[in-house]
Structure formats: structure tokens, C-alpha cells
Amino acid sequence: MDRPNIPLNALRAFEAAARHLTLSKAAVELCVTQAALSHQIRNLEDRLGVALFRRVPRGLVLTEEGAALAPVLTRSLDAIGNTLDRFSGGRYHEALHVGVVGTFATGWLIPRLADFEAAHPEVDLRVFTNNNRVSIPAEGLDLAIRFGDGSWHGLDAWRIMDAPLTPMCAPSLALSVISPQDLNKHRLLRSYRAGEWEGWFAGLGLICPPLRGPILDSSVALADMASQGRGVALLPAALLTHWERTGRLVRPFDHSVAMGSYWLTRLQSRPETAGMRSFRRWLQQALFCDEGTGGLPA
Template sequence: MDRPNLPLNGLRAFEVAARQGSFTRAAIELRVTQAAVSQQIQRLEDLLGHRLFTRASSGLILTDIGAALHPVLTRNFDEMGEVLDRFQGGRYRETLNLGVVTTFATGWLIPRLEVFKVAQPGISLRIFTHNNRIDIAKEGLHMAIRFGDRTAWPWLEAAPLIAAPLTPLCAPDLLPHLQAPQDLLGQRLLRSYRVDEWAGWFAAAGAECPPLEGPVLDSSVASAELAAAGHGVALLPAAMFARQLQAGTLARPFATEVAAGRYWLTWLRGKPLTLAMAQVRSWLMEGAGAGEPPE
């Protein structure tokens, strides 16, 4: 098909709908009506003579033609957007959208952003926090920092950042009551969605894990806030809460730690690194290797 005849509006509507898996979510991203998205895709299908989607109760399903077309469009729209971003404002500048698990953002990255701006003035770093469950492609990110085991994301490239073993943290006035691991049996133990963390810590401490009935939270930051307020004991990466421990808003009753994973910088496998992606990776890995505490 000749370039002047490319149905750009229809291709853009299709790419967003395929990525979002929904005409409704595509309309929100494109800031148009759902009917407009549907009409653009219908025109594209008429032009091609092929269906691009089938509808199912779970959402939109790509046909073989749609599945062949979608990655090509995503890659090219991303590349066009990245180039245009670099030249906005009359000077070269590259924007990088970075998803960051909230604990790492507050405990390590955000205190260092001013240092990053000085070191990399040509990169506009946009931070989007998440709770460790994120889809880089669907959420328009270039890279994402996650916590866990490398094997959990076999479809992604990953660079190791910081190991963050877990240990109980609590309010300082609770310290006198926690002289041995068994003393935790009388406390409310705050839990994360990773169900085996407390069992692993008690095993490392040589004690039996009690039945767990405390609240389940999907944010270590929320767990830390509850613990600091005296509402329970949280199992947290002490390295990410160094400022709170130094300030005395949190306390660490035991030295025992349990490995539950580490923080990783991830990006889509097969996607070439832009200059900004490569520089951010180098900066993060250098800083993580230095092991500096947050200021």
C-alpha cells in the first residue's frame, strides 16, 4: 500500500485497541468515543478485507491477520513517538517512562532523582509507581523495576539491582516486648500477597510460624506505615526503610533476614535499548552496586 494511502487513524485505533484489549479502554487512551474507535477499525477491516478481532467474554481476541499486524504497528508508533519526544521544546531531549515498585521508588530512587538530573540532563525520567504487578507494553512504559525472582518474567530482559532480604520491622515502643522470635506469636503479623514470606523468616530464625491472620497488603509502604503506627509487625526489606529506621519511626527487633528476591530493572525482550534506556540502566546498576543508603 502506497504511503499517501495509509489509513493512519485506523491503524492507530487498532494498535491501541489490541494493546488495551478493549474498545472502551482504547477510547479513553485516544480521548475519543468508543463508537469512533469502532468505526475506524471497521474501515480498516473493510480496506484490508479481513477481520482483525473476534469478540469473546474475556475481551478482544486478535485474528491471525491482527496478530501479525499488531507488533509491527506497536514498534513503529513507539519509535515515532520517541523521536518526536526528543526534539520537543527546541532542544534534544529523550523521555523515558519508568515503572517502579513503590517501595523502591520511596526507599531508593526518589531521594536520588536530583543526582540523576545533574548526571543525565538530556533524559526526562517519568516515574510511574506500581505494586509489582505491571505490563510494560500495555502501560506505555519503556522499562520497569520489579521485586522478586528473575524466573518470574521469562519474557523480559532483566538487570539485577539490589538484593533486599526481609526482616521484621515494628514501632519502637514494641521493642521491649520482642526479645525472641517466639514473642511475635502474640503480635499481629502484617502480610503481603506473597504467602510464604513469614514462614520462611520463622524457619530462618529457628522458630515455628504461627497461624497467620493479619491483614494482607499489596504495598510494603502501607505495611511500614501500619507498623510504625503500632498496628502490627511487618516483614520488610530493611534496606528500603533505612531513613525510617535512622529517624526512629521504625525499629528492627531481630537481625535474622530471609531472602525473598531482589529488585530488577526489566524491559521487553527483543526491544533495542535507546540511548536513554542504556544510560538509565547503567546509572541504576552503578548506584545499586555502590550500596549507598538513601540520604
């Protein structure tokens, strides 16, 4: 069956009236007379062959057909408005929602956001930090940078940085940590990922001492706790160079353990947009340049 050819003005008139449930307020919003608005709505009802409103003493009430149409029109007109708002300065601006595990956000991405903005002014980047437990579809994200082995169901993943974990602690505590066995005298701070300290000690042929104390879900939180002298933490030192440079943390040993890498991920079911592609390529190029200069800059 052929769909009726309906003018956009008639749809806008009905949508505004459906929100306000009075013709007077809807007419003011659209800057038209109440008579013109009423005419547009009658035109829409004639083309659809149904009544969309019932008049009551205090205004309007949606009919069953009107109640079915109104929310669809509101969502559609909002989407059109949001898209049109992204046109500025002769170009289209794409909003890009990126979830980032907190350590990578503070240790690498945030200091470089100005570089991305300068290279891609057409992308409005929106960063949402997390503790690595993230659901791209549930949180409305386009991309997510996360830590792990790169194997996540339904996701494409690009490895962007290896991140071996190294013991780090406050300078005052490091004075009493000369050998790995000295760690037995101090609290070993734990993340929610099991097996990290066990793996570090196993790499030295040693048995991990009993682990006690709170479990934290963020490397940034672990770093802060360690900087206060409250224990030794296994941390991705490559992302904490600022903490070392300012003397908040030191590395008593060079030995590290590899428990995963940082990955850029996106849903396999969603096509890559221009903004997503720009961010991925910029990220890969920036990390390549860092490696070419001997690692992440301080």
C-alpha cells in the first residue's frame, strides 16, 4: 500500500501539540497562529484517515492512534535536530563516544587529546573512564580501550600497547626493599585480576607470600595507595612515568610480569564510521611515534 505524502510541517505541528496537549503552547513554540496549527493537524488527520486528538475542556487528549505516533515522531525529530546541530564551519562533526580504562586515560590519552583535536576537528571526542569492566552496547560506546588478552566475544580488537606490570612503591618504603625477599615484610596491594603477584614471583623462581588486605579495581587507585606508603603495587610503569618523575613512586626492581596488553575494541556487528576510523588511525600512529622515540614520553 502506498504511504500518504505528508508535509513535514504537519508532522511538526502534531508532535508539538502532542507534547504540550494544548494548541496555544504548541503554536507559540512553532511561531505560528493557533488557527494555522489546527489546520496542519486536521490536514494530517485527513491524510491518515484517523483522529489523533480528542478535545477536552482543558486541552487535548491523544487518541490511541495519536499515542502510537507521537513518541516515534519525537525521537525522529530529535535525531534530525541532533544531526543538523553537528554541521558547523562548513563540515559535519561526528560525536565519538570512547570508553577508556582509567590508567590508560590518565597515563597516555588525556595528555594527547589536544593533538587529536587539532588533527581531527570534525570529531567531537567524548571520553568515559572505567575500571576495565565495560559493555560497549549497554553504555552506548563507539569504541573502548581496555586491558586484557584481546579475546572478547563479539568484538574486534587491535593491540595498541603492551603493559608489563612492575612493583612500584613510595620512595620511603623502597629503602627497605633491597631484594625480592624483602617484599615479604610489606603489604602487597592487590587488584581484582587474580594471579598477578603469583606470576611475578614465579618468574623469579620464588613462592608468592600470602596476600591480604583490600582488593582494588583500578590501577590508578593502586598507584595512589602505594604512593602513600601503604604497600607495594604491581603497576604498568609505562603509564605512570609522571608519578616517577615527580617522585611519588619508584621501581625497586626491573623484573616485570606480562598479564595483558591494552586493546582498542569495537563491536563486530557495527560498521566503522569515519570518526571511529580517524581515532583508530591516529591512536596507532601516535603510539608508533612513541615507540620510535624510545617509548612513551615523560
